[in-house]
Amino acid sequence: MGILRRNYNRPNVETELYSRRSSRLLSRFAIALSTVAIIFSSLTLARVFILQREVEELENSIEQLTTAPSPTATTSPSNPIDSNIPTPPPAVALDSTAAPSPTATLEPGRFVQPALSNKAQVQLIQVNRIPGQFDVVNIQMRIRALEPNIPLSDIINLNDTTASNPGTNETYKVISGESTGIVSLGALQSANQTTVDAYVWLQVPMQVNAIDIYIPNTEPFKNVPIAS
Numbered sequence: 001m002g003i004l005r006r007n008y009n010r011p012n013v014e015t016e017l018y019s020r021r022s023s024r025l026l027s028r029f030a031i032a033l034s035t036v037a038i039i040f041s042s043l044t045l046a047r048v049f050i051l052q053r054e055v056e057e058l059e060n061s062i063e064q065l066t067t068a069p070s071p072t073a074t075t076s077p078s079n080p081i082d083s084n085i086p087t088p089p090p091a092v093a094l095d096s097t098a099a100p101s102p103t104a105t106l107e108p109g110r111f112v113q114p115a116l117s118n119k120a121q122v123q124l125i126q127v128n129r130i131p132g133q134f135d136v137v138n139i140q141m142r143i144r145a146l147e148p149n150i151p152l153s154d155i156i157n158l159n160d161t162t163a164s165n166p167g168t169n170e171t172y173k174v175i176s177g178e179s180t181g182i183v184s185l186g187a188l189q190s191a192n193q194t195t196v197d198a199y200v201w202l203q204v205p206m207q208v209n210a211i212d213i214y215i216p217n218t219e220p221f222k223n224v225p226i227a228s
Contacts, residue, residue: 106124106127111123111224114218115215115219118147120147121144124140125142126139127139127211129228134206135204138201139199141198142198143183143185143196144194148189149186149189155185156182156183156216157183158199158216159182161200161213164211164212164214166212174200175202179199183198209225
């Protein structure tokens, strides 16, 4: 008898190994994609949460602005100086014994001189003797700032004012305590002022009828007549 041979389908080993490897590779790729998707989802949720917080803060700010009470009007709106800014010292401090009204006035514009290197000017208004004190001459003047932002250090100290006799060069000085004192144009400008009236008393003999006046940081005034 002949031997019967049957054809058996033997599995291909290489094909099976390739299929297994492909399955594992696909599984790993799927896991990687899932991981990336989870990460992106987490980032998206975090960003959404941050945006919600920002929107809430913005809404709260808008609500506070819309519900904030209007500021109460001050009782002195005419004062432009901020209360938090320290007020500079007074530019002048007129003594309680300020000179009385004179008997004569100088010709307007006749005695005007530059001061503080042309940053200001000084105009003499009256030069006269004090009634009852005929050896005392009262000099009244107007000091005006000509430039903005004059430094506080630029001052006119009327306590150092002097006068002299044009004929004899005899010098006359200020009576102690009888002047406006120190005038700071920078302080005046801080108080929104540009001019100030000031005075000084000098001891001048009765027989003198005209004097040269020397005010600190000011060009001299020559041959100024003294009214009685």
